[in-house]
Amino acid sequence: MTATTQQNRPDALAVLELLARREPPRRFEELLQRARRNGTSVKDMEKLDRAVRLGLDIHDLFGRAQQREAGLTALVDNARQLTHSRDQGDLLKEVARRAQRLLHVDMAYIGLHDANDGTMTIRASEGDTTALNVGLTVRRSAGLGTAVLAERAPFWTPDYLVDEHIQHSEEIDDVVEAEGIRAIMAVPLQCCGSVMGTLYGADREVRHFRPDEISLMCSLADLAAVAIEQTAELAKARTEVRELERDTSQARTVLTTEQQLEAVHSxxxxxxxxxxxxxxxxxxxxxxxxxxxxxxxxxxxxxxxxxEPPRCDEVELAKCRxxxxxxxxxxxxxxxxxxxxxxxxxxxxxxxxxxxxxxxxxxxxxxxxxxxxxxxxxxxxxxRSTALAAGQVRDEFLDELLAGPRRPWRQVEERARRLSINLDDSHVVVVTRPEGGSRGRAVVWASSYAHRKQGLKSVHDGCITLLLPGDDANAAARAIYDELSSLLGHPVTVGAAGPTSGLDTVRQIHREAQYCLQALTDLGSTGCFATPQQMGFLGVLLSDTFDVEDYIHSVIGAVLDYDTQRFTDLAHTLDAYFAASGSPRHAARSLHVHPNTVSRRLDRITELLGPNWQKPDRALEIQLALRLNHTRRTLRDHRSAARQADSPGSTSGSPNSRS
Incomplete structure (x- = not known):
C-alpha cells in the first residue's frame, strides 16, 4: 500500500465514523475543508468528495427513516390513548389535538355528518384563532368534506381559496379567510363501511402534503373512527342501563355484559x-x-x-361468506x-x-x-402499513436486480446482506398483470404479500413482479392467481419461472416469467397462469422477443456447460440416443463406443437434467433445444468461413487456391 493511500485512508474512514456517530451535515463539510487545507491531491479530493456526498445521502435516508419511525410510534401511542377516552366531546378534542401534533399543521378540526339532513357540523377544533369554526354547519354540496363523503377517500389542496376544482361556499370561505388558512387536507372517519365524518388538517402557508403524511392521517382517522364508534356504543349502553335501572336484575346483567365486552375489546x-x-x-x-x-x-x-376448525359445507360457507x-x-x-x-x-x-x-x-x-x-x-x-413502510428499500433493491446492477456484485451482495435478503436459497419469480380495474389495490396487496412471504416486490409497466422463497414456480403462480383474483374480483394473468439461487440469475428467470406472460397473451389465454415447464417451446414460437440462447440454456444448459468444463460430448450422445429411438445399443453403434459407455453417459445426463428427462414432453423439449443448438453452431461455422473467404489475405477465390 502506497504512502498516499495510507495518508488518505483515515479521511475516507472518517465519513463512516461521522455516519456511525450520527454527526450533523456540517461536520461532513468540515471534513472536506480540512482535506483542502492539508493540500490533498485533486484525485484524492474527488474520491473524498464522492464519499462525503454518499455519506450525506445516507444521512438523509437515516433522517427520513427516523421520521417514519417517529410517525408510526406516535400513531401507536395515539391509538393507545384513544382507547381510554369515554366522552365523545373529549375524544373529538383529543383526536384534533393529536392530529395537529402528528402532522405538524397549524390547525386540525373534526366534522361529523348528520345523515338525517345531509349536513356536516364542526364538533372540535385545535389551533383555531377565531370562534367561527366550532359549531359551523355546512351543506353537503360544498367544501372538501363533500368529496370525502362522496368518494370515501382523502382529498387535499395546497391553497384552498384559489383552488377552482373545489365547490366553494361563502360560509366556508369566510372561516378559511378569517383563520388565514391556505393548505387543507381532509380524510374520512369511517368504520364498519360507513363514513361518520371528516378529519381535517390545515396550514396557514401553501403546503403540498406528501403521500406518507396523507397515509398517516388516514391511519389516525381509522383509529379515531373506531374509538368514536366505541364511545358511541358505550354511551348507548349506559343510556340503556339508566333506562332499565327499575329492573335491578336486568340492569346488572346488561352492565356486566357491557363491561365484559369492553374488557375483551380493550x-x-x-x-x-x-x-x-x-x-x-x-x-x-x-x-x-x-x-x-x-x-x-x-x-x-x-x-x-x-x-380444530369445524368442517362446514363449502357451498353454504361460500354463500354465508x-x-x-x-x-x-x-x-x-x-x-x-x-x-x-x-x-x-x-x-x-x-x-x-x-x-x-x-x-x-x-x-x-x-x-x-x-x-x-x-x-x-x-x-x-x-x-400492511408496516409492510409498505419497510418494503420501499427492498423494492428498490429488486428494481436494481431486474435492471442489471450498476455496481460490482460484491457491493450488491453486501447490500442484500444489510437488508437481510438471502438469495442463496431457492427463489422463484412471479409476474402478474391485473386484467382491468384499478391496479392500486393490487399493488397494496403485493406489498403485504411480499412482506408476509419474506420476498421482494417491483411494479413496472402495469405488471407486478414478486421474488419469493421457494422451489415450485407452479405452486407460487397458482397461490398468487387464486388470492389476487379473488381479492380484485376480476381475472389476473400470471407467468412464473424458477427456481434459482444467487443474485446473478434473478434477471434471467424474470425474463422467463415475462415470456410466459407474453405467451399467454398471444394465445388469447389472459386470466390464466403458466410456467416455462408448462409453455415449453411455445415461448419460442409465440414471442418475438424470446432469446433462443436463453431457451437452449434453460433446457440443456447443464449438459452444454458440463461438456465445456469437462471436455466431454454428452450433447452428441443425446443426439445419437434420440436418433436411435431411445436405444443405448444402437446409439453406441453410431458413436463407435461400447454400450456401457453410453449407459454411463446417460446416467450423467440424468444427474444433470433430472430423472424425468426421458418423458415425452420433456424429451420433445430437449430434442428441440438440441436441434436449435446444432443449427446455431452450424450457422456460426458458415458465417466464420464466409468472413475468412472475404478477408483481403484469403486466397480461397484465386485460381491457384487449394480446395
Missing part, C-alpha cells in the same frame, strides 16, 4: 398496539367466545387457527358455527369462522363477534 386492542400477531388475537378471541376460531384471507388461505360481507355483520351457519366479516373501510380483509361450545344466546354475543373482527382488521391494517 384486551384485543391492547394486543394489537403491543405488536402481537393475528394468532395471539385469535387465541384471546377463542377464550373470550369459548370456541374454536379460524381466520382466512379473501383467497381462502388460513391465516390463524385456534383449535358473501352474506356476511354484504351485510357487514356475522351470519350463522346451519351447524351452529358463525362466520363474521373482517373488513375495514369497506375493504374485504378476510373472514373469521367461530365454532362456539354453546350457540350465541344474546345480541351481545353477536356484537362480541363484531368487536373481535374489528381488532383483527386493525391488526391486518397495521401489518
Amino acid at each position: 384486551r384485543l386492542i391492547g394486543l394489537v398496539l403491543d405488536g402481537r400477531d393475528l394468532h395471539a388475537i385469535a387465541e384471546e378471541a377463542a377464550v373470550a367466545m369459548r370456541g374454536t376460531v379460524a381466520v382466512r384471507d379473501p383467497g381462502g388461505r388460513l391465516l390463524a387457527a385456534i383449535g 358473501l352474506d356476511a360481507h354484504a351485510g357487514g355483520e356475522p351470519v350463522p351457519l346451519s351447524d351452529g358455527a358463525w362466520i363474521a366479516p373482517v373488513a375495514a373501510g369497506g375493504e374485504n380483509l378476510g373472514t373469521m369462522l367461530l365454532a362456539p361450545e354453546e350457540p350465541p344466546a344474546a345480541p351481545s354475543d353477536v356484537r362480541l363477534l363484531s368487536l373481535v373482527t374489528q381488532a383483527m382488521a386493525l391488526a391486518l391494517l397495521l401489518e
